[in-house]
Amino acid sequence: MTESNDFVQIRHAQKSFGTLEVLKDISLNVARGQIVAIIGPSGSGKSTLLRAINDLDALTGGEVWLDGVQVNKKLPHRQYEKHINEMRQQIGMVFQHFNLFPHMTARENVTMAPKMLKGLTAEEADALAEEQLDKVGMLERIDYYPSQLSGGQKQRVAIARALAMKPKLMLFDEATSALDPELVGEVNQVMKKLAEEHMTMIIVTHEMDFAASVCDRVLFMDQGVVVEEGPPEQVFGNPQKDRTRAFLRKELDETE
Amino acid sequence: MGLDFTVIPKYLDVVLLGCLWTIAITVAAALVSFFGGILLAVVALYAPAVIRLPFRAFEFVFMGTPLLLQLFLIYFGLVQIGIDLPAFVAGVIGLGLHFAVYNSELIQTAILAVDRGQMEAARTLGLSRTQALRKVVVPQAVRAVIPPIGNNMIALLKDSALVSVIGVSELTLSAQRAIGATYRPFEFYLLAAAFYYVINLGMEWVQRRIERRIAISR
Amino acid sequence: MDIDLMMRVYPFFLEAAWTTILLSVLTALLGLACGALGAAARLSRFTSLRLLGATYVSIFRGTPALIQLFILYFGGPQVGIQLDAFEAGVIGLGINAGAYMTETIRGAIISIDKGQREAARTLGLSQFQAFYKVILPQAARLMVRPLGVNLNMLIKATALVAAISVVELTYTAQRYIGSTYKPFEMFLLAGVLYMIIIYATGRGVSWLDRKVRIT
Ligand SMILES: Nc1ncnc2c1ncn2[C@@H]1O[C@H](COP(=O)(O)OP(=O)(O)OP(=O)(O)O)[C@@H](O)[C@H]1O
Ligand SMILES: [Mg+2]
Numbered sequence A: 001m002t003e004s005n006d007f008v009q010i011r012h013a014q015k016s017f018g019t020l021e022v023l024k025d026i027s028l029n030v031a032r033g034q035i036v037a038i039i040g041p042s043g044s045g046k047s048t049l050l051r052a053i054n055d056l057d058a059l060t061g062g063e064v065w066l067d068g069v070q071v072n073k074k075l076p077h078r079q080y081e082k083h084i085n086e087m088r089q090q091i092g093m094v095f096q097h098f099n100l101f102p103h104m105t106a107r108e109n110v111t112m113a114p115k116m117l118k119g120l121t122a123e124e125a126d127a128l129a130e131e132q133l134d135k136v137g138m139l140e141r142i143d144y145y146p147s148q149l150s151g152g153q154k155q156r157v158a159i160a161r162a163l164a165m166k167p168k169l170m171l172f173d174e175a176t177s178a179l180d181p182e183l184v185g186e187v188n189q190v191m192k193k194l195a196e197e198h199m200t201m202i203i204v205t206h207e208m209d210f211a212a213s214v215c216d217r218v219l220f221m222d223q224g225v226v227v228e229e230g231p232p233e234q235v236f237g238n239p240q241k242d243r244t245r246a247f248l249r250k251e252l253d254e255t256e
Numbered sequence B: 001m002g003l004d005f006t007v008i009p010k011y012l013d014v015v016l017l018g019c020l021w022t023i024a025i026t027v028a029a030a031l032v033s034f035f036g037g038i039l040l041a042v043v044a045l046y047a048p049a050v051i052r053l054p055f056r057a058f059e060f061v062f063m064g065t066p067l068l069l070q071l072f073l074i075y076f077g078l079v080q081i082g083i084d085l086p087a088f089v090a091g092v093i094g095l096g097l098h099f100a101v102y103n104s105e106l107i108q109t110a111i112l113a114v115d116r117g118q119m120e121a122a123r124t125l126g127l128s129r130t131q132a133l134r135k136v137v138v139p140q141a142v143r144a145v146i147p148p149i150g151n152n153m154i155a156l157l158k159d160s161a162l163v164s165v166i167g168v169s170e171l172t173l174s175a176q177r178a179i180g181a182t183y184r185p186f187e188f189y190l191l192a193a194a195f196y197y198v199i200n201l202g203m204e205w206v207q208r209r210i211e212r213r214i215a216i217s218r
Numbered sequence C: 001m002d003i004d005l006m007m008r009v010y011p012f013f014l015e016a017a018w019t020t021i022l023l024s025v026l027t028a029l030l031g032l033a034c035g036a037l038g039a040a041a042r043l044s045r046f047t048s049l050r051l052l053g054a055t056y057v058s059i060f061r062g063t064p065a066l067i068q069l070f071i072l073y074f075g076g077p078q079v080g081i082q083l084d085a086f087e088a089g090v091i092g093l094g095i096n097a098g099a100y101m102t103e104t105i106r107g108a109i110i111s112i113d114k115g116q117r118e119a120a121r122t123l124g125l126s127q128f129q130a131f132y133k134v135i136l137p138q139a140a141r142l143m144v145r146p147l148g149v150n151l152n153m154l155i156k157a158t159a160l161v162a163a164i165s166v167v168e169l170t171y172t173a174q175r176y177i178g179s180t181y182k183p184f185e186m187f188l189l190a191g192v193l194y195m196i197i198i199y200a201t202g203r204g205v206s207w208l209d210r211k212v213r214i215t
Helices: A046-053 A076-089 A107-118 A122-135 A153-165 A179-194 A208-214 A232-237 A242-255 B003-048 B049-064 B067-080 B089-126 B129-144 B146-166 B171-182 B185-215 C004-040 C047-062 C063-080 C087-108 C115-123 C127-164 C170-182 C183-212
Strands: A008-017 A020-030 A034-041 A061-066 A093-094 A167-174 A200-204 A217-222 A225-230
Touching: A008 A046, A020 A046, A020 A061, A020 A225, A034 A046, A034 A208, A046 A061, A046 A167, A046 A200, A046 B049, A046 B171, A061 B049, A076 A093, A076 A107, A093 A153, A093 C115, A107 A122, A107 A153, A107 C127, A122 A153, A153 A179, A153 C063, A179 A200, A179 A208, A208 A232, A217 A232, A217 A242, A225 A232, A225 A242, B003 B049, B003 B129, B003 B146, B003 B171, B003 B185, B049 B089, B049 C183, B067 B089, B067 C127, B067 C170, B067 C183, B089 B146, B129 B146, B129 B171, B146 B171, B146 B185, B146 C063, B146 C127, B171 B185, B171 C063, B185 C047, B185 C063, C004 C047, C004 C087, C004 C127, C004 C170, C004 C183, C047 C087, C063 C127, C087 C127, C115 C127, C127 C170, C127 C183, C170 C183
Parallel strands: A034 A200, A034 A217, A093 A167, A167 A200
Antiparallel strands: A008 A020, A008 A061, A217 A225
């Protein structure tokens, strides 16, 4: 029933924290296999938008749809919980601070949810962990605890953990912002690989180079609205709006 | 038998008087425990080993045994060696020493934290070691631990109920007197609990105010 | 020091020490149960339960354990609760300890980074699954040490049941002080046994803490 162009739909998203309006009527369509970057100054609502997609922060208005199903359906509490848990299984999320479970090894981090929610046997789960950790280049560290891993390694395990649920969509919230510069590359590498496999991704990032090289589309947000959007060549190469130009100039200054 | 709270008014003055004694013994023991705690802390950290070690042993014993047992030792022990103190004084000494040990633990940690740097700074100004301790290190350390000491003092209020067993006529024993006359334990213990609760709330209120003050002065 | 006397009476103290240990174990178990329930109430999404939990903590920490014990043991019969002294001791002290443990357990749970819950929910785990698979295992490790402090206080608090005539260590010491007029010797006997119990418990807690700590 869904055209490939509305694989992910955000319709008139609106979000307020108390009197603070953080998202002001944002709409966004993402096609299957498309990769969208969201850029913008701090506090512009990027994280809030991303977290609204899997309902970590509930919208105060508007709808989110994934593959023909409304994520934030209005349902009685119990039914909604069941529904949202099923939806979240299809939406992988990667956080700035990894949020690996410190009391579990890399293997256990990856297998916990599939075992629990999809009823995988121990052998199936182990095979899955090996497959996913191999994909992110972390197979040798499969039985390490998070405290024994570097930041980049932790983030790669976190990506493997999300991928193990076989999500239809991956959300990245500044996945490399907390990393030492020399560790950023290894995580970007993994994300590039996912792009080549045509994983649908929405990526909040401060890295303009990465956004330009990997993404099909770039969204520039400021103060809760989408100021400008388009292919990276256009948004980065020939921005139409003053605010976009000002932001990009500032970002360039900072990275130099 | 049921409950009958109408018996309370007749004995309210007895219980109220007990309340005053509870406040008195709490304040007195709190003072002993505060200054005793400072003294114990300084001795435990800076005194020569011959003095330090017995003090440490004393602390170890006081932290490893129940207050009630300590009260029995002090009350009956003093009698045995010929010192017949009023129960109130024995109670103040027992409660005061017990909590002095707990306060000392806190103060020692704080002194060690302040000592680094501050002691040297004071010594370079020409203060002697003792002067530096008295004027610089200890005051700062004590200020830093006022909030947890406040918690100890609130615990002291509640433990002051124990001195009833050595015959101090405070709130608990007053309630017991009223119960002896009326055979209404539930009502009067509940009344006593209510009074303790109110005093407790009052102390918590004072503690919050003091903490706010300290937060400003630092 | 009257060594002869001490040799004569120490078997009674040993026996009393077992009562103290039994009392401590039962009280700790009940306290833990009350603490878990209390923490669950305080962290509930229902306001009424949160209020109930907060009231429990405030009242039982805000009044003396001795009075609580007296209300239960002496006042209980007036409202149809008949308990022997030992039962009243365990229940009274257990509910009291539970109020302190509520705060310990709650403190450990809320100290877990909220990103942990979010990561678990993002994978599709329910509120409950996220709690028992992700939050609780981490919080439980953090609880060991502060619950050890609660346990230490609880063991010393078992002395209070001497006031309702449970024949444990403090009661035994009190009785022999009365009959022998040797307070120091009797204190020594009971004190050493208390210190052994408390020291051993402390070692056990440290061991457990090291064993479960996330490196
Ligand atoms: N839970 C919350 N309660 C109240 N305000 C919030 C909450 N979360 C976010 N905000 C506010 O919403 C606004 C947008 O926050 P958001 O985290 O989405 O920004 P961001 O674009 O991701 O910024 P950054 O680049 O710093 O991550 C900010 O002003 C923030 O203070
Ligand atoms: Mg953000």
